[in-house]
Amino acid sequence: MKRVVTLGEIMLRLSTPGYNRFVQSQDFDVNYGGGEANVCVSLANYGLDARFVTKVPKHEIGQSAVNALRRFGVDTDYISRGGDRLGIYFLETGASQRASKVIYDRAHSAIAEAVPEDFNWEEIFDGADWFHFTGITPALSEKAAKVTLEACKAAKKFGVTVSVDLNYRKKLWTPEEAGKVMETLMEYVDVCIGNEEDAELVFGISAEDTDITKGEINHNAYENVAKQLIERFNFKYVASTLRESYSASDNGWSALLYDGEKSWLSKKYDLRIVDRVGGGDSFASGLIYALVTGMKGQEAVEYAVAASALKHTIPGDFNLASREEVMTLMEGDGSGRVQR
Amino acid sequence: MKRVVTLGEIMLRLSTPGYNRFVQSQDFDVNYGGGEANVCVSLANYGLDARFVTKVPKHEIGQSAVNALRRFGVDTDYISRGGDRLGIYFLETGASQRASKVIYDRAHSAIAEAVPEDFNWEEIFDGADWFHFTGITPALSEKAAKVTLEACKAAKKFGVTVSVDLNYRKKLWTPEEAGKVMETLMEYVDVCIGNEEDAELVFGISAEDTDITKGEINHNAYENVAKQLIERFNFKYVASTLRESYSASDNGWSALLYDGEKSWLSKKYDLRIVDRVGGGDSFASGLIYALVTGMKGQEAVEYAVAASALKHTIPGDFNLASREEVMTLMEGDGSGRVQR
Amino acid sequence: MKRVVTLGEIMLRLSTPGYNRFVQSQDFDVNYGGGEANVCVSLANYGLDARFVTKVPKHEIGQSAVNALRRFGVDTDYISRGGDRLGIYFLETGASQRASKVIYDRAHSAIAEAVPEDFNWEEIFDGADWFHFTGITPALSEKAAKVTLEACKAAKKFGVTVSVDLNYRKKLWTPEEAGKVMETLMEYVDVCIGNEEDAELVFGISAEDTDITKGEINHNAYENVAKQLIERFNFKYVASTLRESYSASDNGWSALLYDGEKSWLSKKYDLRIVDRVGGGDSFASGLIYALVTGMKGQEAVEYAVAASALKHTIPGDFNLASREEVMTLMEGDGSGRVQR
Amino acid sequence: MKRVVTLGEIMLRLSTPGYNRFVQSQDFDVNYGGGEANVCVSLANYGLDARFVTKVPKHEIGQSAVNALRRFGVDTDYISRGGDRLGIYFLETGASQRASKVIYDRAHSAIAEAVPEDFNWEEIFDGADWFHFTGITPALSEKAAKVTLEACKAAKKFGVTVSVDLNYRKKLWTPEEAGKVMETLMEYVDVCIGNEEDAELVFGISAEDTDITKGEINHNAYENVAKQLIERFNFKYVASTLRESYSASDNGWSALLYDGEKSWLSKKYDLRIVDRVGGGDSFASGLIYALVTGMKGQEAVEYAVAASALKHTIPGDFNLASREEVMTLMEGDGSGRVQR
């Protein structure tokens, strides 16, 4: 059983039930989630040994975040306790032409104020095969950036494969700040997930002039971006999801994986969206699972995109789809017939 | 800040949760709504000074209706208290081929039995820029028709612009009764909202023979109806929404505005419907907002139709969309991407 | 008023609210349902005298199943009391590419362990016009198969028309077992409902080689299967629904009726699915209602398919659509406009 | 199996969940209830043949009231359909020093506007042993009083025992009106349930001067009132509950039965109240059950008061306690130990 470690923030998610707006809601659904935590839950659901590293306050809200992870089998033994608060985000689910809305209240969280002494990387990476983080973690604070760097160094030291999901968040830092910090982290990274916008904002990389017909441009343009990323950072793989947002209710969903020489474009799914938060994370966990268990090229990207297609139908941040369900879908059965 | 006054009935709305049918429901969601009340809430959300005039009983159910309006900033100072009951409507939300169903239980309501002495129009219209009512209010009872007439006369006396939404309701009166009463009110009206069916049933106005190709017929036919309405009643504007009911879940939605010389047809939205009750009212409030704040022609109709597109995604009668959200949509972003 | 009798199992249905997965749900919606029970409720809603025969335990869960039927007017006077447990099924509602999932926990139920002495068929069929059962009932146990056979014999003896819905369930028996038992029951059957898969698995009947263009193949192939069924079992009618599963959220829905000489293909509905469990049963009850009240051919199949289209929009196993609603839809109004 | 017929109004009850106040509630729990309907449900739960007679509108809300009764086995075959609306009452459940609050919205209901032609008493009383009504029914309207009188006459004609629960409601009529109408009905009554306040307000009967020690005064005073009632109206039995309202959460609960010669005082229960609406009706149904099945004196009043003690723990108007549960409690087990 492969062991994957992730580092990041887990937040309390407070969402309005149904399609209620914030201003009309008298209760909130309670979930817990965050990029790297979501990846861990999904990997644990696939049967891997998934270890999540963060810091949460000692009170019951912090404990509830830990419990949410334990419930799905995530190893929480290396979660540090202390600090003042758990980050929070408020979510209002959109429909049709009305977009979903997220209000962050995450400043001053325990993980944003964590220090290197909170974590014993030697123990954490013991037996680990893979380390994953997102661009959100170093963006939380200078302290968090420092912790991320320590983690990356330790991962490399212990021979662990490292993946990143660029995930640029404009409310957390500027492109300049992001570029500077992320640059220093990329040398430890083997697999990079990030879309065109991330690549441009964080690294100033955009598709070079390409003379191709419209309609195919996205794939080729993205392949070109991926090529530049690999040339600059020497990644083994670059991957990106390709979301077509028809409306808050309906999206097209596919992905592209590139290894510097060859690219694999996945099948495209037409999604009726139940909950799209965590969609990108479910792609990351799908890809990590695929690669760490030995899938390659087309198979890997198909697994990842099928996994994340399923996530869009599941309430909460976590992808609660099983390996078997992902396999069934990637093998072609998306008919939705009742499983009796 | 412009001040808009509306007069009408606010009802207790009892709706089954989810897609439950009446006969299987063990609880009802509680909302309050009614044509003119809905317009007020939406205008208050856009930042206007919106004053709603009605009469509700002194008990807590009446108070709850007032509270529902205050919550969103509506001025309720001129709501009269007394009478026996608050009107009620029961709502079952349909899906796909099953239509939504409304059961009215509104007879004998406080507003239906209100008398002119319940309202001091001089105070009510103090500082007002606009007055709006619908064809439902005079249909409630002879008393209510009398109150409506008093309000129209007062509005004109105080130089207030008047709009009407024809809204013919067959359960409340016959076309003959409607025609007779509405005729007397139209002389005070500047802006008329009403679809072809309203125009025909209330005023006997239908599209004159037109030799045009199918597919465009609706717009031209409606423009012809609008022309006749203006010729007869000297309105400044006539407007109508153009709903294409594919099913209870999916509608096409656009609108047309006409000023006697020129017509403006809006963009069409494909709606996934969450709650379509109050859709027409949200068009009215969008149009009033647009016109009272100085938008014209295409801009005005685009604001109104975008506003009402958003309403279809919001539970309850009220349009809880903000001015900024409407502007974002009318400027073209209906992609539903998560707003972080 | 026609009297229809059905025999079968009614189960406690425990379903996760919304689109929650089993592993994340902290409450279950409680419904009761089962093929023949669902047929009875629907027929009672149409105004027929519908009598449901089963056996339930004496405790409150058993009583709740009876109450669920009484609530909608089903005659429960011949439900036997005793045995250890009520069968249960767990339901997780899917969306988009994620299929709905059913977990059965129905072994050892009261009806599975019922014996002929539990039922007085002479009294049960007194005044009856129609008897309906599904292939699920004899599959429950040898005892249940014996009870079903007794019922069929009695129905014939009292001159009652008999219908069956083949409904092969692989978790209950093998094709061999099914074929053997169902063969003996078919001699009592007048109207057979069953799709191609049922026909093949239970009776080894598949479409004979047909040289026709793709796209029309389903109807012709199914007509061929129906023809073979009639030739072998001398049915008066064979019918089947034709479900096109685009996804768990969207289906195409139509049906075909065949009388050995002529076939009638219904209109096709594009369904947005709220709850598809009981969809087949609602077709059966629609067809029984149509035939027992004298509809024929195209009218009968249109009634049945419109009825079951509506069912897909109603939570729970039961079709709570009225005769008037079915008639409105089959006459062409599927626009979903609000009924005020 | 004894058959009991009751006549009265069934209303839609809309109550706030938990201890929410009306002005803060965004949903209402839906129940259906009314004095005589509550009696029928309880009798059906005890195993009697209970027939409820009323008039409800033809729409789904009316149907839901019928379904609520059918669910618990009440015979609804003689419920007349028509009229404009179902009566409604709003309920806010109190606690501690805050009283529960009821807002009635029952004017113009179908039963209040029913006429004698709506009911065929010959059929209704066929095979009946007992007829029960409350003072609420004739108070609804002159028409309803007329219908009640017709029912009483028919009951006597068919040799049916008649009981009344005086239930004076000050919002429906004055003491003078009540006295006049009730006087004419009492000649048909055999068993009268009513407390001191009812006796005084409706019939001007109050306890004659009695020289007894405090603490026992209530029982003696009530016995004196009962004596006067019997002398005036020739009842066979007079009964009353004796509620001690410590607070909205805690009550003392006992009862007294008197036959003109002897009185039986029940055991007293200390109640923790879950839902006290319908408490009096559950006493009435307990007493009717006891008397119609042959219990006498102490046994009868103990059954009735134990039954109604249980009702106070059950949400909704209906007493869903079984005969066995009542027997267990009246035989002394009120320990509340878990029944496994």
Next chain:
Amino acid sequence: MKRVVTLGEIMLRLSTPGYNRFVQSQDFDVNYGGGEANVCVSLANYGLDARFVTKVPKHEIGQSAVNALRRFGVDTDYISRGGDRLGIYFLETGASQRASKVIYDRAHSAIAEAVPEDFNWEEIFDGADWFHFTGITPALSEKAAKVTLEACKAAKKFGVTVSVDLNYRKKLWTPEEAGKVMETLMEYVDVCIGNEEDAELVFGISAEDTDITKGEINHNAYENVAKQLIERFNFKYVASTLRESYSASDNGWSALLYDGEKSWLSKKYDLRIVDRVGGGDSFASGLIYALVTGMKGQEAVEYAVAASALKHTIPGDFNLASREEVMTLMEGDGSGRVQR
């Protein structure tokens, strides 16, 4: 209509439904509350003009707090907008021996970081009769203490009566800090509410040696504390509630008012607790209402304690009891009989 102004923090309150613990809850009930906000809502419910002053962020969660106040008629015109976040508190409701638990997450809130420029006290106190604040507000931050001082000075300048509820909160500051800041504020205060613990921790005032029998000691001791408070700060009135915590479910509740010469002890209520958060605030609002409308001595303390007894039965921070309900209780009817 008297105008009362209060200044303080309004927080988002997230509470577990029923008696669920934090670690098992999958949804939170949403309320908004805070000491001075609670006072305003209650005063608006009594019919006064209640103006709440605070600062909330511009986003929808901030707006929801404003809406919660508007819903009950509070004047929110002087609420400043800006800052990063709305303070939050998590609440788990206890029962029996298990205490309710509050987790604060209020640091860095908009009001804690407000500055004097956010408020125009001249406008705010225009027409005001009374100003109220609690010891929580200056404890939020140095900035908030400064704002409070400005408010007190302005209140005095405009001749407004000032009341304080000491409300020492150990998580916000030390007794030393509290004493220092509160000392400077007391010179502006006319009416002081605070219990023995507050007096000791904040001002080092404890009951002087008193030779009295046990059982009466609390009242006398508290009177002695009150006397010292008045001697030191020249208050017109000192008041305190006297809570006897038998368990989380049951409390004794009374209060004492003292004017330097005479003390009035209220009636004691035995409370079954639904929600005790805001209990102290409801006493404060009751006392302010009583004093500002001219009640004196015994009447004033009885109004205040009856008001707060009712609050303990109402979910949420706000006291939603009306003036009439308080009057009914203080006049002796705490029987909890259903109000029909």
Next chain:
Amino acid sequence: MKRVVTLGEIMLRLSTPGYNRFVQSQDFDVNYGGGEANVCVSLANYGLDARFVTKVPKHEIGQSAVNALRRFGVDTDYISRGGDRLGIYFLETGASQRASKVIYDRAHSAIAEAVPEDFNWEEIFDGADWFHFTGITPALSEKAAKVTLEACKAAKKFGVTVSVDLNYRKKLWTPEEAGKVMETLMEYVDVCIGNEEDAELVFGISAEDTDITKGEINHNAYENVAKQLIERFNFKYVASTLRESYSASDNGWSALLYDGEKSWLSKKYDLRIVDRVGGGDSFASGLIYALVTGMKGQEAVEYAVAASALKHTIPGDFNLASREEVMTLMEGDGSGRVQR
């Protein structure tokens, strides 16, 4: 950190919300629980290493039971997967004079049909300090009794302290069967928990004639029973809770611990009951925690009884109280004051 192992059944618990009866409930709250599982969760909450051993089916309902345990930190690594079903119990919560009701549907569960090969006791008891089981486990089936015996033998072999909670369940076996099986298990037991009824039904041990005054009889009688148990089975400790069932809402709660020489009677708590299922298990886990961490005599029994007093206020089977909360209560603070 001490390691405790328990063996038993975990069931799906389906309970009606609030005080609803089974026959009126349209949803069930979902919890998972069972004697030994409850003990494990509580011990994990206290900070011990708690390992639960059972067998659950491979489907999602089985997985949900595992997740419920993992959520609270229980070690589920030795739960065997397979079998047909998870046992179920239905729970209706009583109030006042109405008892809670449990309907079991647990026959044929995976653990009832487990075989010794499902468990590797050598690994399971590795590092264990304590083993606990209840009389329910061997009562499930002969197979389960065999597995229990294997576990006891292995525990002794590995030097693990063994405790049993007698927990006689009349629906599972007769006193004769129980006595025979339990007799063989007692030789491995060190600590026995069981009340008088258990002792009498299972082992035929009842209090010998004792000449003592009423009121103290329970303690002395129970001490006598405990003495006999120790003489017969050589237990180190015998303990029992002493429940006084005033009603379903209110209980007295204390306990007695006896070591063959000395007995310790705990403080008595007056409980307002939220959920009493699992009350006995929470006493067992409290006692195990106390003894395994070195508490003795009075301290041990006070910890156990305080722990279980808290459990009665917590929804679900599990005791979610922390060690700190138990300590606070046992040290005397049961005032229920809000913890801020």
